[in-house]
Each structure stands twice: as structure tokens, then as C-alpha cells.
Amino acid sequence: MPEITKRNVRLPLSIPFIIANEGAERFSFYGMRSILATFLVAQFFNPSMNPSMQAVAEAKANEATHFFVSLAYALPFVGGIAADWFFGKYKVILYISVVYCFGHLFLALFEDDLTWFQYGLVLIAIGAGGIKSCVSANLGDQFDESNSHLMSKIYGWFYFSINAGSVLSTILIPLIYANYGAKWAFGVPGIFMALATVVFFAGRKRYKRVPPSGINRNNFVFISVYAFFNRSKKVKGQLWLDVAKQKFVPGKVEDVKSVYRILALFCFIPVFWSMWDQNLSEWVLQATKLDRHVLGFELLPEQIQTVNPFFLLVFIPIFNYCVYPLLDKAGLKTTPLRRIGAGLVLTALSFVIIAFLQTAIDEGRHPTVWWQIAAYIILSAAEVLVSITGLEYAYTNAPKSMKSTMTALWLLTTALGNLFTAFVNSSISNGGFFSRLEGATYYWFFIGLLSVTIVIYLLVSPFLDEKKPSTEPSDEDELLVASQAHGQ
Template sequence: MNHTGKKAATYPASIPFIIANEGAERFSFYGMRSILATFLVAQFFNPSLNPGLQNVAEAKANEITHLFVSLAYALPFAGAIAADWFFGKYRVILYVSIVYCLGHLCLSLFEDDLDKFRLGLLLVAVGAGGIKSCVSANLGDQFNESNKHLMAGMYGWFYFSINSGSVLSTIMIPWVYAKYGPSWAFGIPGLLMALATVIFFSGRKKYVKIPPSGINKNNFLFISGYALINFRRRKKGQPLLDVAKGKFDERKVEDIKSVYNVMAVFAFIPVYWALWDQSLSEWVLQATKLDLTIFSFQVLPEQVQTVNPFFLLLFIPVFNYWIYPFFDKMGIKTTPVRRIGAGLVVTAISFLIIALIQVSVDGGARPSIWWQILAYALLSASEVLISVTGLQYAYTQSPPSMKSTMAALWLMTTAIGNFFTGMVNRNIAQDGVFSGLKGADYYWFFIGLLCAFIILYFFVAGRIKERSYIHSPEDELLVASQSHGQ
């Protein structure tokens, strides 16, 4: 009891199950992903280590890796619809987690069968993508008026569980792979996903379960589709979406207009993810050709990527409490649009370092891994500027009824970027028009592409209108939890 005589607010009993489930699930996802590209090359595409086959082998491995990530980030939209309209979050998380476990089982059992291994990747992508849009929202569902002020702290622990799972697995699983082979390296993440499912199921009697609402026709897809199909009904000077006002809720139509304004910024984000996700595939393959000595210790190529979450956790407070206020005091307001533009430039610099490392490798040298760590530091800074800012921008620039839609669209930018990179690598592997992108030329291509987008972005950015909607502190932490622990 507190001094007013009222019962003190307590944390929902379901919270430990949700947070433990998330940590184990992220361990399973990042664990298998940390070794995926190097495993595919060594096991299927160039087991003989033939230098003449290495370029095509790496392209094939990168293609599979990026298409896997693309699918995992395209499916949250479907998961959200399934949960909100038909089954509820609890059932979607539970049922899709079982699919997730089956995918991991395929990865550990079929290390010598590429087709069945690909089936495992498909099932893991369905599992990871299907629950992505539900888990953080399910956490928020557990709170009510009496304890909603405790929600911010719990999202902090949720974010901590995400990063703990990803960091631990990225350190541990490459070591298991090197010492005990792929069966154990893929099997342990599978066991963690099974544990995550059991933990989630164990809390079934403690969850607040929001029932599905049924099909809601007043949504982004239905209204946009109707307006496009009936575009001939538009009157002169009338916005296209206004065509749908007679058929759908007028306020919802106005809300969707704000979504398209945000998408003017989102249109530039896929190219960022097309480059960023190479840090977990192409950069890992590059690390196999570098001097991996760190403070007299030899690290594994797959373990180097662990520095990213460390830099990210360091840079978030640095930017929020020092860098942004510094520029604001100088009269240079760090608006979200400007932060994203700066992030694109920093990304280009990080890839410039990677390209120069590759030039040295192509010349027969073995540069220090410290150069790649420097590139990771810059890439992490770009993640604060773009990923954290971008999802927050999606929340603040969209009305309450469209915040979930914007979060799903933000994840879709990752899917589009990875799909593009996957297609480039497929073209290289099939001796297509991009087949000349070997060695450093591969990175110069993406740097040139990004620079073209940067020029276009700075031309468009000044014309983008910003409109901030009121949002809660919980939204800020939800932004942080989704921006990296994706």
C-alpha cells in the first residue's frame, strides 16, 4: 500500500515470460545468421576452396542470405494482419514459433542437402517474420491504467534482452561452428528457439490476450487500392485518395495521406539496408581474408560483427545527449530528415573503408581487422542516425491509427533493400550484367548507387513537410527495441 491508501502498481505476471522468450528467440535468429554466409560457401558452393570459384560461390551465398533476410522482413505485415484480424497475437506467436522450430530442425539435420537446407531457411524466415510485429505489441498489451507508467522500463528490459541474445549468440555460435561443426552450430539456435516457445507457452494463463477485431476495411491497403482502381472518378485538382472518401471512413483517408508523406522519406531507406545488411554477410566473407588479431587474440571472422551492437549501445546516448544538442545549440536543428541524410553520408564513408580494404586484399595483402572494425563503428553511427531516427519518424509523423502500419512499412524497407542486393548477387552468380563486379568493384558499385541516392535525397528533403503527432515515451522505447533487434 502507498501513502494514499491505494495498492501500489505491480508489473504484470506475464512479463518475465515475454522478455525471456524474446531473448531466446533473438539468440536463435542471430546465432544461425552469424554463420550463414560462410557456411554456405564452405559447405555447398566452394568446399574445395578453389580460388577460381570463390567469387561465384560468395555471390551465391550472399544471394541466399539476402533473400532470406528480405523474406523475414516482408512477413511482419502479414503477421500483424493475421493477429489483428483473425487469430490474436498469442495464437500467431505460438503457432508461428512452432514453424520457426521446424525450420531450425531442418538447418541442423540437412547440412549436406541444399534444397532441404533452403526449406529450413524458408521456415525460419516465416517464423521470424511472422512474430516480429506481434511480440513488442504483445508486451504493451499486458499493461493497464494502473501500471502503464511502468511500461517504459519494461521496454528497456525488452531491448536489453534483444541485444543480449544477439551478442551472446554472435560470439558463441561461430566458436561452436569452428570447433564442433554445422550440426551443433545450427542445432543450438534451434534448441534456444524451442526453449523460447516453451517459455512463451508456459505463460499462457498469465497473458492479457486482446481478441482479434475481424477484417477492418478502413486500412491502408484497401483504401489505397480502391483509390488507384477508381482514379478516373477523381475531380480536377482533387487528391487521389479523396476518391475513397465516399466508400471509406473520411478521417482514415486523411490519416493515410500522412502515411504517403512519410513514405517520401522511406523511399530512400531501402538503399541503406541494401548496404547495411552486407555487414552480416559480405563483410563476414571479407573478414576471412584479413588479419584477425585483436589485442594478441585471434578472433573468428563471424565474431567480428559483434562489435556492431556494442557500438550502437554506446552511440545512442552519445548522439542523444551530446551530438544532437551540440548542433542544436549552434543553430543547426537536427531534424529527423537531416539526421537521415547525415546517416546516408556516414554509411557511404563506412563502405569507402570497406572498398579500400578490398583493394588491398585484391592486391594480395592481408589488412588488419581493425580497419573493418572502424567501418563497423561508422556503420553503427549511421544506424543511430537512420534506423533509430527513421522508426521514430514513422511514429511521430503518423496519426495513432496508422502507427502499426508505419512500423510494418519501415520493416518493408529492409526487405526491399535485401531483395535488391540478393538479385545483384544472383546476377553475378549467373554471369549476368553484374558479373564484372568482382572484388573491390562490387563495393564501388554500391557506393556509387548510394551516392546517387544521397544527391537525390538532398534535393527532395527540403520539400518534405513534417507534421508531428503526439506520442508517448513508450513509443520511444518501442522504436529503440525495433530499430536494431530486428
């Protein structure tokens, strides 16, 4: 008879350090980001608050913000390779966290110097992006067969720490900015990042460390590059990737084929992120022009974005345990591709509300922030449908050897979406082609772009691979997906 592993009811001693580190790091990232767009306008791009300069100033601020986010979400691929091949997760997290701290320090010290402030943003992007692909995987490394049954609960607390850090920082940092100025508003997130680094270092003797594996030639990039440059060697009946079987493990080449099938779905995701991330920049700037009185309190413009993580936490269980089962029972099968399509439609609807709000502002009116809150709620539902569903679909359908690759490629869709939005805003600020997108026209452009994407998606999605994964995702897989899709 096979030996039965005895269950261990005790948590790994490293867990509190990892969760505390994650909560503090997310506080630092979302705290500085919550005020970034409004600070850039007020401090650098239109300090005199000249109405004739405001549109260009906001475009410059949005351009800088989206370039920053794009860089932060492009680097997890590099951080993951550095950890898996060369240094191990612990060293990458620790050393890049120090770079992260210096980035925050630059923001606090150089609030009057745009060049050095931007250097600080680059360092933070390197820090946040470099550790992004390591921290959640490091949490999973702490478990073995004896305590794996506790993993779901711990990933739940991990995901809670992400959203708790996000919510608390977007409430508190704008208050600090309004009452004590930018130096403290950027300094406090830096203190939290330093605290996160110290906490992570304090647990160094308790971590289970998976050593780096060295350079793995049988990976997505090496196989794809080789196959592309040798595609002329393909014989009749072969796909272009099959030529790589001459030099690489054939099973790994088949795994790469699976990745490309999933990438067909990923092609529709960057436009979602190009719009979603505007809720942390363009929407914040719009909130400065709204009547922000809510239940007898006047909210700061940067605090409205707190609606998103709050309703995300509310909607995840509602969709998983109520909406999806009820629709399935009614005969409306909620397949991943249908969920994503519905999420894209909801994203467009949220932007329609924002566009009408902007029209009222352009006409000199002062509409209530409740309409923007409604848009945030709809966008949160869209995030559950698109972001979490999309990554879960990719994660569960990807072969085991390519799951980390799929996570990195998923994060690249965020980078591409933000890069496009940054390009549009750069064109506006420099008087280029997109400078005609004034006021509400800006939002209608993105609505039109998404509408075209939805039409193409409806035509293409019936032909996308929607096979059932060979094994259903575990609870911890689903929570890992949720953390990667939103806060992680």
C-alpha cells in the same frame, strides 16, 4: 472530479515470460545468421576452397542470405494482419514459433542437403517474420493505466534482451561452429528457439490477450486499392485518394494520406538496408581474408559483427543526450531529415573503408581487421541516425490508427533493400550484367548508388513534410522504435 487511477507498482506477471522469450528468440535468429554466409560457401558452393570458384561461391551465398532476410522482413505485414484480424497475437506468436523451431531443426538435420537446408531457411523466415510485428505489441498489451508508468523501464529491458541475445550468439555460435561443426552450430540456436517457445507457452495463463478485431475495411491496403482503380472518378481539386471517401470513413482516408506523405521519405531507405545488411554477410566473408588478431586474440570471421550491436547500445544514449543537444545549442538544428542525411553519408564512408580494404586484399595483401572494426563503428552510428530516426519520425507523425501500418511498411524497406542486393549477387553468380563487379568494384558500385541517392535526397528533402508531431513520443515509444529499427 475525475476519478484518479491508483498506481500499481507491481509488474504484470507475464513480463518475465515475454522478455525471456524475446532474448532466446533473438539468440536463435542471430546465432544461425552469424555463420550462414560462411557455411554456405564452405559446405555447398565451394567446399574444395578452389580460388577460381570463390567469387562466384560468395555471390551465391550472399544471394541466399539476402533473399532469406528479404522474406523475413516482408512477412511482418502478413503476421500483423493475421494477429489483428483473425487469431490474436498470442496464437500467432505460439503457432508460428513452432514453425520457427522446425526451420532450425531442418538446418541442423540437413547440413549436407542444400534443398532441404533452404526449406529450413524459408521456415525460419516465416517464423521470424510472422512474429516480428506481434511480440513488442504484445508486451505493450500487458499494461493498463495503473501500471503504464512502468512501461518505459520494461521496454528498456526488452530492448536489452534483444541486443544481449544478438551479442552472445554472435560470440558463441561461431566458436561452436569452429570446434563442433555445423550440426551443433545450427542445433544450439534451434534449442534456444524451442526454449523460447516453451517459455512463451508457460506464461499462457498470465497474458492479457487483446482479441482480434475482425477484418477492418478502413485500412491502408483496401483504401489505396479502391482509390487507385477508381481514380477516374476524381473531380477537379481532389487528390486520387479522395475518391475513397465515397466508400470508406473520410477520417481514415485522411490518415492514409498521412502515410503516403511519410512514404516519400521511405523511398530513400531501401538503399541504406541494401548496404547495411551486407555487414552480416559480405563483410563476414571479407573478414576471412583479414588479419584478425585483436589485443592478442585471433577472432573468428563471424565474431567481428558483434561490434555492431555493442556500439549501437553505446551510441543511442550518446546521440540522444550529448550529440543532438550540443548541436542544437550550437545552432545546428538536428531535425530528423538532417539526421537521416548525415546517416546516409556515414554509411557511404563505412563502405569506402571496406572498399579500400578489399582493394588491399585484391592486391594480395593481408590487412588488419581493425579497419573493418572502424567501418562497423561508423555503420553503427549511421544506423542510429537513419534507422532509429527514420522509424521514430514515421511512428510519431503517423496518425494513431496507422502506427502499426507504418511499422510494417518500415520493415518492408529492409525487405526491398535486401531483395536488390540478392538480385545483384544473383546476377554475379550467373554471369549476368553485374558479373563485372569483381573485388572492390562491388563495394564501389554500392557507394556510387548511395552517392546518387544522397544527391537526390539533398534536392528533395527540403520539400518533404517535417511537421512536428502532435505529441512527443513517450519513452516507451522511443524504446519500441529502437527495438523495431534494429533487432526486432
